[in-house]
Amino acid sequence: MDLASGLTPRQIVDELDRYIVGQAAAKKAVAIALRNRWRRQKITGELRDEVFPKNIIMMGPTGVGKTEIARRLARLAGAPFIKVEASKYTEVGYVGRDVDSMIRDLVDIGVQMVRAEATAKVQERAQELVEDRLLDLLLPPPPRGAPEVPAPAAPHADTRTKLRRMLRDRMLEDRQVEVEVREKAAGTLQVFSNAGMEEMGLNLQEMLGGRGRTKRRRMSVGEARAILAAEEAERLVDMDAVLKEAVARTEQAGIVFIDEIDKIAGRESGHGPEVSRQGVQRDILPIVEGSTITTKYGPVKTDHILFIAAGAFHVAKVSDLIPELQGRFPIRVELESLGRADLERILREPKNSLVRQYEALLATEGVRLEFTDDAVAELAAVAARVNERAENIGARRLHAVMEKLLEDVSFEADARSGQSVRVDAAFVHGRLDALVADEDLARYIL
Numbered sequence: 001m002d003l004a005s006g007l008t009p010r011q012i013v014d015e016l017d018r019y020i021v022g023q024a025a026a027k028k029a030v031a032i033a034l035r036n037r038w039r040r041q042k043i044t045g046e047l048r049d050e051v052f053p054k055n056i057i058m059m060g061p062t063g064v065g066k067t068e069i070a071r072r073l074a075r076l077a078g079a080p081f082i083k084v085e086a087s088k089y090t091e092v093g094y095v096g097r098d099v100d101s102m103i104r105d106l107v108d109i110g111v112q113m114v115r116a117e118a119t120a121k122v123q124e125r126a127q128e129l130v131e132d133r134l135l136d137l138l139l140p141p142p143p144r145g146a147p148e149v150p151a152p153a154a155p156h157a158d159t160r161t162k163l164r165r166m167l168r169d170r171m172l173e174d175r176q177v178e179v180e181v182r183e184k185a186a187g188t189l190q191v192f193s194n195a196g197m198e199e200m201g202l203n204l205q206e207m208l209g210g211r212g213r214t215k216r217r218r219m220s221v222g223e224a225r226a227i228l229a230a231e232e233a234e235r236l237v238d239m240d241a242v243l244k245e246a247v248a249r250t251e252q253a254g255i256v257f258i259d260e261i262d263k264i265a266g267r268e269s270g271h272g273p274e275v276s277r278q279g280v281q282r283d284i285l286p287i288v289e290g291s292t293i294t295t296k297y298g299p300v301k302t303d304h305i306l307f308i309a310a311g312a313f314h315v316a317k318v319s320d321l322i323p324e325l326q327g328r329f330p331i332r333v334e335l336e337s338l339g340r341a342d343l344e345r346i347l348r349e350p351k352n353s354l355v356r357q358y359e360a361l362l363a364t365e366g367v368r369l370e371f372t373d374d375a376v377a378e379l380a381a382v383a384a385r386v387n388e389r390a391e392n393i394g395a396r397r398l399h400a401v402m403e404k405l406l407e408d409v410s411f412e413a414d415a416r417s418g419q420s421v422r423v424d425a426a427f428v429h430g431r432l433d434a435l436v437a438d439e440d441l442a443r444y445i446l
Helices: 007-015 024-042 064-075 101-121 123-137 156-168 221-236 237-252 273-289 323-327 338-346 354-363 371-389 397-406 409-410 427-437 441-444
Strands: 056-059 082-083 175-182 188-193 198-203 214-220 254-261 290-297 297-301 307-311 331-334 369-370 420-423
Touching: 007 024, 007 354, 024 056, 024 198, 024 237, 024 290, 024 307, 064 123, 064 214, 064 307, 082 101, 082 369, 101 237, 101 290, 123 175, 123 221, 156 369, 198 221, 198 323, 198 354, 214 221, 237 297, 273 323, 338 354, 338 371, 338 397, 354 397, 354 409, 354 420, 371 397, 371 427, 397 409, 409 420
Parallel strands: 056 307, 056 331, 082 254, 254 307, 369 420
Antiparallel strands: 175 214, 188 198, 290 297
8 A cells, every 4th residue: 555655745735736726725734644644654563553644624615625635635545535425414313324334335435446456457367368258259169079180170270360360450349249148136135223224235146046147148249358358357356355455445545525514513502403413423423533333344443544524614613513523623724715816727727627628528529629818817707706796606616607608619519520619708708798797697507
């Protein structure tokens, strides 16, 4: 487990800067948190188990980058990551998901991640086995016990060599073959317990003795290649090792992002919804403190999982959380609201900026978009103006503005193949000015 190969905090911030504009304080906090994980792995002896992650609370309005910072950090670390909303959980005994499910879901993600890595490592060998199976389907080998044929009169080997070459050159992709494929599982059995709903992953077909049942299907070589590759890779992957690594990676590097934590803040009242909110906080507390959660892959310890909580905190304050939970989130970072200049940078700078995304989308139909600098400035101004008049949703407003701006171009893209569309300030004014001028219309459309 290399945890981003030991990137320094400055290098981590530089990586985050490629996708997220501003919010230097939040980036600095998460960079230190990730680096501390790498440092902990270098500690030897019993002290390593005593070094716990410093959980973080991010405070700031919607659309300023809270979720994206956590998601990019997890991707950078190659760590299992899950985003959950605190408001969907309820106190034990009420209707809703129990809080333990966030860890069970995190382990599921860890298993998928490690399995994908293990599958990628065996792909080359899997393709070799698939090639042999396809050759057997196209040219069945001589039956066992058949009398030997003199070499000059045995064209089988030469034919097989020619077919192998044709398979590798993808010259037989449309040829029809008959393949034995395993039937898909019917579903999972959900087991209810006092701890809530636990998806035990018990396969109904397995219970009824149907696991491994196959049926013959006629399909093209191209389709058979994909199905057989998945089967062979599954056989080659050591699932015991995958599960062991997935649980270890979840325990040592997992990141849980708890959004809308301000929605469960409140400890003034002793009745009504406040009781349930406090109950959710008290249910979350042992998970954040460090406990053992039962999952279908075995027990998972949460002691070294990093928890990042976030909320707008417009009405509630961090101090409205129960003191025990506050103490488990020692690092607090306030994210800044986005103004016109920030929105303009968001359109220009990130590697995955909306401008680049729309250019790539329409290029698939042969339409070349050309955004001028004054157009980008006007788009940012429009988004900032609508944010001021209506609900401030930060950078998310840019999605609505861009979609409305390019609505006609996107609709007619197939007819415009081979053309260039210049998006300048006049283009922006012509399509958005009337909409922005009507406050009621802008409120519902933008």
